[in-house]
Amino acid sequence: DxxxxxxxxxxxxxxxxxxxxxxxxxxxxxxxxxxxxxxxxxxxxxxxxxxxxxxxxxxxxxxxxxxxxxxxxxxxxxxxxxxxxASHRRHAGVTPDEIRRRAARVGPNTTALVEQILHAKTHPEQGFRACLGIVRLARPHGHEAVEAACQRATEIGALSYSSVKSILKNNLHRRRPRETAEGPAITHPNIRGAKYFH
Structure with missing residues (x-):
């Protein structure tokens, strides 16, 4: 062999x-x-x-x-x-300004989220995919739902297309975050407070 x-x-x-x-x-x-x-x-x-x-x-x-x-x-x-x-030539007519215009058609919350995504990237082009995806979500879900989802995403600091899509999929845009209860703690004879342990 x-x-x-x-x-x-x-x-x-x-x-x-x-x-x-x-x-x-x-x-x-x-x-x-x-x-x-x-x-x-x-x-x-x-x-x-x-x-x-x-x-x-x-x-x-x-x-x-x-x-x-x-x-x-x-x-x-x-x-x-x-x-x-060279000098970040724009392709297919897509520029940050064009993305902002498309977002503005959906609403102010969408515009604010798009703006944050573009600013978070070293090069704005790196945020194009996420921003265009978010704007396109208005077709199947409607402007009002995307606006609510973008507001929620901004509130929780979730600056991505996948976050907005997940919020819409799980209907989280319809729920408001829980507010912390105000007022005194519950008092009851069976609940021991700090004095008990001293």
Whole structure:
């Protein structure tokens, strides 16, 4: 058998998974609730992500276009500055101002939440996906429900699309947070107060 044996590979075998993805308006692809940047020229293109234990590689037409250290941070962005467009050119007519205009059509609470999301990101483009998703929730749920959900999300500091969607799904926008009871504590002979323990 020895004459037929081939040399061992230069590197050991590494298990990898492949996922088909599409680059969003913010030139990032979502992989396991984390966003990885790709060159902005690949906006809206279908890509393949190769996942190993430590890396995420992005391929387009069989060529690797991006490589990132794999991250476990949910809903965060890993961005390579070279992937960003010069002076953040806007694509497909979507700008922060356009997103604000769309949010204003839904209502002031939606506008306030969108504003907070855009300000919380290092680059406003990283918040485009969440903001557009929140505005689009008005179609199936209605403006009033999205307004109430955005108000609740702002109150609890949940600045994400998934939070607003969850609030709507669980009808939490219809419930008000419990208010703390005011007035004296309950008095009863069977309830022992601080004096009992001294």
């Amino acid at each position: 020895k004459p037929a044996l081939k040399p061992l590979p230069a590197t050991p075998y590494e298990y990898a998974e492949w996922l088909e993805r599409r680059a969003g308006l913010d030139y990032h692809v979502e992989v396991e609730t984390h966003y990885y940047s790709v060159p902005h020229q690949l906006l809206k293109k279908t890509l393949w992500a190769r996942l190993t234990a430590g890396t995420v590689e992005i391929y387009h037409d069989g060529e690797r276009v991006a490589s990132h250290v794999r991250s476990s941070s949910n809903r965060r962005h890993t961005t390579v500055p070279e992937h960003m467009p």
